[in-house]
Amino acid sequence: MRQGRSRVWAWGVSMHILIMEDDVAAAEAMMKGLRDSGYEVSHAADGEAGLALARQGGFDVLVVDRMMPKQDGLTVVSTLRREDDRTPVLFLSALGEIDDRVTGLKAGGDDYLVKPYAFAELIARVEALSRRRETGGVSTTLKLGELEMDLIARTVHRAGKEIDLQPREFQLLEFLIRHAGQSVTRTMLLEKVWEYHFDPQTNVIDVHISRLRGKIDKGFDHPMLQTVRGAGYRLDA
Amino acid sequence: MRLPALVRTTPFRLTLLFMALFATAAAALLAYIYLATAGEVTRRADQDVGREISSLQAIYARAGVTGLNQGLVERTSDERRFLYLLMSPEAKPITGNIAMTPVDPPGSEAKAIFRISATDPDGGVTHHRAYGRQVRLGGGELLFVGADIAEGDGYVVRTVRALWGAGVLIILLGMAGGFMVSRNVSRSLAGLKAVVASVEAGDLKARAPVRGVNDEYDDLARGLNAMLDRVERLMGGLRHAGDAIAHDLRSPLTRLRSRLEAALIEVEGGRADATESLSQALADTDGVLTTFNAVLAISRLQAAGQIPNPQTFDPSELCAGLAELYGALCEDRDLEFSAELSKGLRVRGDRDFVGQAMANLLDNAVKYTPPGGAVMLRVRKRSSGDVEFSVTDTGPGVPDEDRERIVERFVRLENSRSLPGSGLGLSLVRAVAEAHGGRLDIDEGPGVVKAGFGPGLRTALILPAV
Numbered sequence: 001m002r003q004g005r006s007r008v009w010a011w012g013v014s015m016h017i018l019i020m021e022d023d024v025a026a027a028e029a030m031m032k033g034l035r036d037s038g039y040e041v042s043h044a045a046d047g048e049a050g051l052a053l054a055r056q057g058g059f060d061v062l063v064v065d066r067m068m069p070k071q072d073g074l075t076v077v078s079t080l081r082r083e084d085d086r087t088p089v090l091f092l093s094a095l096g097e098i099d100d101r102v103t104g105l106k107a108g109g110d111d112y113l114v115k116p117y118a119f120a121e122l123i124a125r126v127e128a129l130s131r132r133r134e135t136g137g138v139s140t141t142l143k144l145g146e147l148e149m150d151l152i153a154r155t156v157h158r159a160g161k162e163i164d165l166q167p168r169e170f171q172l173l174e175f176l177i178r179h180a181g182q183s184v185t186r187t188m189l190l191e192k193v194w195e196y197h198f199d200p201q202t203n204v205i206d207v208h209i210s211r212l213r214g215k216i217d218k219g220f221d222h223p224m225l226q227t228v229r230g231a232g233y234r235l236d237a
Numbered sequence: 238m239r240l241p242a243l244v245r246t247t248p249f250r251l252t253l254l255f256m257a258l259f260a261t262a263a264a265a266l267l268a269y270i271y272l273a274t275a276g277e278v279t280r281r282a283d284q285d286v287g288r289e290i291s292s293l294q295a296i297y298a299r300a301g302v303t304g305l306n307q308g309l310v311e312r313t314s315d316e317r318r319f320l321y322l323l324m325s326p327e328a329k330p331i332t333g334n335i336a337m338t339p340v341d342p343p344g345s346e347a348k349a350i351f352r353i354s355a356t357d358p359d360g361g362v363t364h365h366r367a368y369g370r371q372v373r374l375g376g377g378e379l380l381f382v383g384a385d386i387a388e389g390d391g392y393v394v395r396t397v398r399a400l401w402g403a404g405v406l407i408i409l410l411g412m413a414g415g416f417m418v419s420r421n422v423s424r425s426l427a428g429l430k431a432v433v434a435s436v437e438a439g440d441l442k443a444r445a446p447v448r449g450v451n452d453e454y455d456d457l458a459r460g461l462n463a464m465l466d467r468v469e470r471l472m473g474g475l476r477h478a479g480d481a482i483a484h485d486l487r488s489p490l491t492r493l494r495s496r497l498e499a500a501l502i503e504v505e506g507g508r509a510d511a512t513e514s515l516s517q518a519l520a521d522t523d524g525v526l527t528t529f530n531a532v533l534a535i536s537r538l539q540a541a542g543q544i545p546n547p548q549t550f551d552p553s554e555l556c557a558g559l560a561e562l563y564g565a566l567c568e569d570r571d572l573e574f575s576a577e578l579s580k581g582l583r584v585r586g587d588r589d590f591v592g593q594a595m596a597n598l599l600d601n602a603v604k605y606t607p608p609g610g611a612v613m614l615r616v617r618k619r620s621s622g623d624v625e626f627s628v629t630d631t632g633p634g635v636p637d638e639d640r641e642r643i644v645e646r647f648v649r650l651e652n653s654r655s656l657p658g659s660g661l662g663l664s665l666v667r668a669v670a671e672a673h674g675g676r677l678d679i680d681e682g683p684g685v686v687k688a689g690f691g692p693g694l695r696t697a698l699i700l701p702a703v
Contacts, residue, residue, distance in 0.1 A: 102546070116526060168561055194558055198593035199527075201600045201662070207565040 015130050016040045018059040020050030020076065021092065022068045026115075030063070033119050034126065047071025054080055059087055060130045063122075066093040066104065074107045081108035088129035092117075101197060120185060120231035127182040144180045145237030147216065147224060149173065158216055168193070169212050176225070176235040185232035209233055248422045252415020256408055263404045271397055278389030279350070282368040289319055289382050290372055297374050305380075306332050319382055320353070320369060326377035338381045340371045347371055353385065366390055425454040429461060441469045475540050485532045489525045496521055531661040534593075538668040544587045549703060552616045552624055553578035555592055560614050563599045571608035577615045583703040584624050586673040591626070591698070594669040597662040598628040598696045606632035610690050622702035623675070629682050631690040640679045666698060675700040 017039045021027040024045065031041045042059070044050035048070040054062055062080075064073040077089050091109040093100055101112045111125050142149040146159040154170060156163045165173065171193050176184065186205040190196050209225065217223040226234045297305045302323075309321050313334040322333030328343040330336070337343070339351035353367045369383025428446040435443035444465060445458035500514035560576035567574035584591065595614075602612045610631040619625050635643055644663045667677040675698065682693020 118523075194562065196558065196562075196592055196596075197589045198596060200562070200596040202566060202603060204562045204566050207569045208562070210569075211565060 014038065014040050015060045016042065016058055017061050017063060017126060017130070018042045018044065018050070018053055019063045020044045020047065020054075020068060020073065021063070021065040022046055023065070029119075030122065033123065037123055037127075039126070039130075045069075047073065047076045051076045051079060054085065054087070055083070057085075061126050062087055062089045063126065064089055064091055064109070066091055066100070074103065077109055078107045090122075090125055090129055118185075118230075120183060120228075121187060124183045124185045124188060124231060128179055128184070128188065131179065131182065142174065142177045144177050144235065145224065146220070147177065147237075149177060156216070158220060163215050165212075165215060169208070169215065172208060172212055173216065173235075176233070180235050180237065183228045183231040183234045188232070246419040246423055249415050249419040252411060252418065256411045256415070259411065260404065260408065263400070263407070267397065267400050267404075270400065271393060274393045274396060275390075278386050278393065279368055281389065282384045282386045283348070283370070286319070286368065286370050286382050286384050290370065290380065293380060293382065294372075294374065297380075302331075302374075302376060302378060305374075309333065319384055320367065321383075322379075322381040324379040324381070326373075326379070328379055331378070333381070335381075335383070338371060338379070339369065339383075340381065344379065345371070346373055349383075351383070353383075355385075363387075425452075429454070429458060432461060432465075436465065441465065441472060470542075471540060479536075481536055482529070482532050486525070486529055489528050493518070493521045493525055528661065531665055534590075535661065535665050535668040538590070538665075538672040541672065543674075544590070544672050547585050547587065549583055549585045550588045551580075552582050552584045552591070552626060553580050555588060556595065556614060556616050556626065559592065559595055559599060563603065563612070563614070566603055567612050570603060572603065572606055573611040575611070575613045577613070577617070579617045582616065582618055582624050584700050585703045586700060587669075590669045590672070591700070594666040594698055595626055595628070597666050598626075598698070601662060601696070602628050602630035602632070602694070605694070606630040607689070611686075618702075619699070623699050624702065625697050625699050627695055627697035629693060629695040631682060631686050631693040634682055634692045634694045635679065637681075644677065644679070663696075666696070670698050670700070673700050 015038075017034055019027055019030055019034075019041060021030065021043070022045050027043050027045070031043060034041045042053060044053050045068075047068040050062075050064070050068070051071060053059075054076070062077075064077055066073040068076075073091060077091070080087070080089075088110045089108065091104040091112045092115055093104065093112065094115045101114075104112045110129055113122060113125055140150065140152045142151065148157045149155075149170075151174070154167075156165055156170065156173065172189065175189065175193050186203060187199065189205050189209075190199075209227075213223070213225045217225055224235055224237070226236060228234050293305060293308065296308045300307075306323060309323055309332045312319070313321060313332075320333075320335050322335050322338055323331045324338065324343075325331055328338065335353075339349045340347045341349075348368070348370045350366060350368050352364050355363055355365055365385050365387035367383050367385050367387075369381055371379060371381040374380055425448075432443045432445040444462045447455050447458045447462070449455065497518050500509065500518065503509035504511045504514055556576065556578050560574075560578070564574045564576070599612070599614065606612060612631075613629045615625075615627045615629070617625055617627075644667050663677070663679075670677045678695075678697040678699060680695045680697075682691065682695050684693070685691035686693070
């Protein structure tokens with residue numbers, strides 16, 4: 001764990017997460033984990049309290065349980081969206097109905113995580129959502145250290161040397177570079193790069209990562225694409 | 238105040254409403270007929286009186302006051318058809334069969350409706366309505382002629398009476414009809430009400446009687462019964478799902494528990510590292526969760542019996558992604574991978590579930606085919622129009638007699654026990670197939686292709702044509 005390191009905005013305020021979860025034990029574990037990762041965390045134990053807190057503003061990500069007393073998560077989020085609050089929302093759901101994910105996203109959620117989840121998965125998704133706001137403006141090139149991607153010409157260079165990538169490898173690298181410095185899990189890659197919402201038993205993603213690694217890291221002085229044990233992968237400068 | 242049950246029924250209330258509407262309409266009709274008839278009586282009297290006045294004026298013109306006077310005396314002596322009164326210019330009576338003019342003021346030319354008394358042959362006195370007109374003659378004398386309109390009035394009264402009678406009769410018949418209709422409706426609904434009450438009390442087996450007359454109550458009863466059939470099936474499915482989950486999770490949880498217990502003893506005795514034991518326990522928990530998710534998905538699909546929000550999608554597009562995902566994996570494991578995907582097909586269902594099913598079939602093929610073998614993914618339209626997603630491998634295959642069994646939950650054949658897997662992969666594929674109204678076919682693969690390979694296995698998810 002990156003204990004003690006604080007996740008901060010450019011002007012030095014640490015990122016603030018609001019957790020709406022009625023299961024106190026689960027909420028406490030989540031809060032501890034997020035605080036250890038450098039986030040500031042607030043907690044609401046029911047939908048009404050959560051909505052009231054969220055309305056005060058100042059949160060970077062809302063983690064919302066679907067089923068809560070007083071007001072359920074869907075209602076809370078759709079209320080916030082109606083009030084034009086665009087704070088990214090990560091829905092948590094106990095194994096629900098077959099089409100739960102779709103209803104969650106329709107209500108205005110940005111991402112969806114089914115309970116029980118691996119903690120690394122939660123952190124990775126919260127991290128991805130909290131960063132999303134920072135990237136303002138549409139740029140046609142992405143840069144990370146020696147690595148440069150041209151999104152229009154679909155070319156990739158590392159230290160000036162052109163790297164030939166397959167279309168899917170290009171998408172994979174684009175996702176990693178947009179989330180540079182964050183752990184991304186295999187499930188996230190499967191969902192966001194391949195747009196598949198199911199779990200293959202074999203780790204099909206690993207093969208693709210190792211191919212990409214072979215192309216962007218082989219023959220260079222330091223590896224950029226890291227494997228994060230128990231979590232997934234991370235692209236660093 | 239509580240009204241009797243019958244009065245509270247909708248048909249009875251509707252009947253009352255219609256009765257009220259009818260009564261209003263009848264009253265309006267009555268009023269119209271009365272006004273029309275009564276007016277007609279006066280109009281006719283006016284015509285008669287007018288003619289009489291003309292004829293009297295002719296006598297006056299011919300014979301003067303004296304002639305008229307004589308004529309009037311003659312007329313009044315015969316028959317009492319008209320009422321006459323001849324007056325001097327100062328309105329003093331000269332001749333006539335009434336004592337004074339009912340016109341007011343007596344010296345004016347006007348029309349009047351007035352009452353007269355008549356003596357019946359048996360001595361009783363009756364009052365009649367009469368109509369009259371008064372004119373001034375050439376020499377200034379006043380002539381009044383009136384007519385008894387009792388006969389016309391009698392007609393009006395009889396008509397009105399008849400109408401009242403008919404109205405009352407109709408209202409009585411309507412009430413009786415309403416009463417019968419309500420009773421009939423109440424009887425027809427009684428069976429349905431009884432079923433609703435039984436179901437509410439928890440008896441899902443109750444069914445409404447269908448009387449076989451094919452009216453709307455029978456339709457309703459059939460609809461209700463069909464709904465209850467479905468509810469009962471779903472409830473059964475859910476109960477079965479619950480039992481299955483409890484049963485399926487007991488053994489992996491028991492295994493996890495004993496491993497944790499063993500690890501605790503080892504760690505306490507200093508023979509094992511706590512971190513390693515915890516990692517192992519975490520991995521085991523993940524295994525239980527995977528099993529749990531698969532069992533739940535299977536049970537839900539089986540209980541629902543259909544896909545909740547079906548969408549139409551292109552199977553070749555879904556499989557192209559899978560081909561790419563698994564193609565790389567096959568290459569990594571020294572398996573020859575090929576994909577044959579027919580374009581432009583349409584499938585209706587849940588893309589994620591079909592994707593999961595295909596991933597399971599591909600996982601199996603990759604898992605059981607030794608390096609050097611081949612895996613093929615194919616999407617095509619069958620001659621029946623159904624869409625077939627198939628995965629063929631050159632692994633050892635499954636003996637004919639075991640093919641039915643491997644689809645059952647947790648059934649794993651001897652030679653596969655050492656490989657990872659929950660034993661639920663094919664069960665989920667079949668649940669997905671059935672929820673889409675399709676099926677899972679398992680056949681032999683391409684046969685023995687070379688030494689050590691084959692006969693292989695061909696698994697196919699077949700979904701009905703859109």
